Amino acid sequence: MTLAEKIFTLRKEAGLSQEQLAERLNLSRQSISKWESGQSQPEINHIVKLSQIFNVTTDFLLKEEGANTNPDDKVFQTPDTKKRVHLVILLEIVYIINFAFLAYWWVGEMYQLATPLDWIGFFLLIASAVALRKVIQLKKEEK
16 A cells, blocks of 8 residues: 555545645645645655554555565554444443343243243354454454
């Protein structure tokens, strides 16, 4: 990925327009457009500001992928927080539904009322374990 592609992708992920990014850098929108199209390159002071805005390293911005880059450089990228929030909300919903089914199952077992809903509770338990594993994986990537 080239610097132009990285600037474009990071800007889109941050939800910024070219004008908004230009305002943060005290530049014109046309400058950002030229960077993203590869017609020009940002000066080093702008590279530093871009790394701060997007919370990535300058190495990540400047090095092209596949060119002896340190894989840990990408660790400093800001994870897509929308995906993280949605995953955590999904996990909470799965736990609440799972708890309801397990409570139903427990009461049903006491009164010998086992039903096909028991299987749904079982699958929700597995889904919650998978979602929890994903959240833990995201936390490790964050560090």
